[in-house]
Amino acid sequence: MEPSLVPPAAISVLLLLLLLTPAAAWRPWPHLAKSNASDDALVADSKKYEGSSEFVHLKYHMGPVLTANITVHIIWYGTWQRNQKKIIREFINSVSAPHSKSPSVSGWWRTVQLYTDQTGANISSTVRLGEEKNDRFYSHGKSLTRMSIQSVIKSAVTAKSRPLPINARNGLYLLLTSDDVYVENFCGQVCGFHYFTFPSIVGYTLPYAWIGNSEKLCPGVCAYPFAVPSYIPGLKPMKSPNGDVGVDGMISVIAHEVAELASNPLVNAWYAGGDPIAPVEIADLCEGIYGTGGGGSYTGQLMDGHDGATYNMNGIRRRYLVQWVWNHVVNYCTGPNALDQ
Template sequence: MHQFPVLLSLIAVSVLLMVTPVIGYRPWPHLKPNSSDLTLGSSKKFEGSSEFVQMRYHMGPVLTANITVHIVWYGRWQKSQKKIIREFINSISAVDAKRPSVAGWWKTVQLYTDQTGANISHTVHLGEEKNDRFYSHGKKLTRLSIQSVIKSAVTASTKPLPINPRSGLFLLLTSDDVYVQDFCGQVCGFHYFTFPSIVGYTLPYAWVGNSAKLCPGVCAYPFAVPKYMTGFKPLKSPNGDVGVDGMISVIGHEIAELATNPLVNAWYAGQDPVAPVEIADLCEGIYGTGGGGSYTGQLLNDKDGATFNMNGIRRRYLVQWVWNHILNYCSGPNALDQ
């Protein structure tokens, strides 16, 4: 359990203002890789063991205290959409969910430790929420203006979001009519930490966008398919909302990486801390045994034909796997060899 270093905060202001946040999700190989991808070969689909992947700990803090996820709902959201996402976050710690479960997926994230040997917390729960339904910073956001949205949420005159740098995460979710810098072309979501010069604190945060109108074939695959994949039919989403069901996997991706690399100086592979390859990056597009490339791997179907790979408290979800640094391959609760 660490207080985030003041020194790092100062460095963040003076050096990292020109650095882009960690690109936490690019769904398919046709998108431009970051620089450290090249050290891992031409593909990042490592479901099987690979000697090319060296996931290393760089001595930074990880989230070993109970994790609280505070949500900023930016734009207009339906109640049903909020409910799907809330239940997913609450499912991360729901140990009584039917197997394979979201909680079982989180057990792989829990394998990661800090320098004292303390594991990532097993407890992840929903914190406070803030609605920004009037688009206070417009419908086109840059990477830095995202931090300004978070500042507005934590400094609001009424019911500001609480600040706990040790165990609190901020999740900014943008509605389907909001465009964020590099959305669809390079990213579906990313994570980083706020700059004290903008927000007043160093706070881990992630942004994830609803791609339903802008690029569902990119960010909501396999519930929508890109135009170039002729002959492929989209799969039926488990909760009846293509955009939000697509967001769920990206949210899981980002929360896993925020827990293991909140200040971009803890767990990652590759040699470039500016563009690290993290525990979810290594498993992009892998949702089941045999996954890789444009193949999701072995999945499950419910009686209505919807596709999923994990059970939550009351719902089902499709969530990508994460890298198991002990076994040295991507792992998930629905693996056929478990």
């Protein structure tokens, strides 16, 4: 008997569903058992420490990486306080700040720079803050889907007044949503994700990422360790370094997505696994690892400031907690605050 053929319309729908699966910044903590949780459960998965493993096969798939000077354009969606914007702006500016106190954000970026394209050119050492667009009136509502996120970006780059510049070669577009905005799969599965825009919607192919402020919706999931899930008794949250739990939690997710956008902007460059629809990228491999000894749900060795705040690296003037990224040269997660450096 001849196999039955799938109707062309069904194939089109399937392809669309596959294309709409962006690379994501996953958070492991909500998947811990919600009953009988204990301190032992929190570290039970910590077998690899800094993520080292001979079983990780990160490969280069011949796609482009961002070798030219990188410009980050921000869309502020919803209601943002001035100080919240300052925290995020300084983090982005700190990526290329050469004279920050060690361990530094720029030291963290040097691991990202190790990745190259097919010509041997490294990811750029220069990351600068570009233009910004405010969408304070929630142009697409307070509940966004993955598709409507692309529509928000389209509105920003085609606005009649001060549109964001089109920079397909070395521009990154960050859509940051305020704490009263829900995005599809937020909290339950993701705290942020990255992909590229579709010309059919936006008019251009632009690498972008979405990251949400989780302070009102799920801080125990997306702002850990500055907030902890209610189902883990006895675990106290750490003090955030900039006094804003939601934004301090966003910083590591922003770092996660920017590192992966630089090394895999069109989802065809650096990733592990054989499925480009669900790639395991350089920050995914080190999810939740912030210091020496980290693994499972243990952050690793961190630093405490005189004010009691917890952080692991310095920016230009501020302190941040940023997850490590995978170093394909030594085949494990690395960061500037490693104790063996």
